[in-house]
Amino acid sequence: MAEKIEKLGKMGKINLQSFRISDYSFIFSFLVLVVIAVAVNPNFLTYQNISTILLQASIVGIIGLGMTLIISSGQIDLSVGSIVALVGGVSVLVLNQTQNFLLTLLFCIVFGAFLGTINGLLVTVGRIAPFIVTLATMTAYRSIIVQLGQGGPFNVASEILPSFRLIASGSFLGVPNLAIIFIIITIFMWVLTTKLKFGRYIFAVGSNEHAAQLTGINVKFVKTACFTITGALCGISAFLLTSRLTSIAAANAGTAFELDAIAAVAIGGTVMSGGKGMIIGTFFGALMIQMIEGILIAANVPPFLTGLVKGIVIIVAVLLQTVKWKRK
Secondary structure, three states: OHHHHHHHHHHOOOOOOOOOHHHHHHHHHHHHHHHHHHHHOOOOOOHHHHHHHHHHHHHHHHHHHHHHHHHHOOOOOOOHHHHHHHHHHHHHHHHHHHOOHHHHHHHHHHHHHHHHHHHHHHHHOOOOOHHHHHHHHHHHHHHHHHHHOOOOEEEOOOOOHHHHHHHHHOEEOOEEHHHHHHHHHHHHHHHHHHOOHHHHHHHHHHHOHHHHHHOOOOHHHHHHHHHHHHHHHHHHHHHHHHHHHOEEEOOOOOOOHHHHHHHHHHHOOOOOOOOOOOHHHHHHHHHHHHHHHHHHHHOOOOHHHHHHHHHHHHHHHHHHHHHHHHHO
């Protein structure tokens, strides 16, 4: 199978991942942002500030890692924020009932994967465009959790609140727990996409779905699996978000997470049309999103314009990708 994909890649039917210096331009962008951030805020490179950036980037960054798979396979998922809200809200009920952290985490992963699988099956079996499917489920999942909470928050029980909060607010050897979890999941996803055949199948499907199917790849399985994995990662993010906030606001928890995740993916060098993904790039992209917000705050830019800046960043990143691939 791998040999067939290589042959099709040489024939130009499947655009397999290639590793060039230009593919890692996000590192240059990251360094430029660091220089700008230091110019705006001389205390930017302090340990406390760096830890804060890692902490703030972790939850959305984990979702971005899953979004990398989906976009690399030629799809999109707009429902990730609503999945986080739905899983997070229900997980509070499970946690308060069982008072078992590990059981609650497993529930979040399984429930998130289930919701992601629903998206995947609607796309592959139902043959509905991913944009339409996830736009619909984004609204549906949010509606369900708002109804369950009657528009109010889901609060962690007071007797377990202090210990549960430590999961997200604690640190190990001075490094925030959230940052450690983010790094571990990034490494796992990097191995999945670069060292395992499944990763090659994702890029093959995203590059040329028909050609990938001719090589014997189960395209429907690969597409659905991308949504399932992303859903599971949303479940982990929901668990961590609940631990950090000790409550989930049904109406606005996870709001705009999809925008931040897509921005991190775009900035990180993943081709938005599919066929090429950069897990490490998404990691740095999530950090850059937080750095941009920090720069805007330090420059006294109104917080209401943050969304405008993120939108511009996504457009510029995609335009640069288009120019680069046209040249190739």
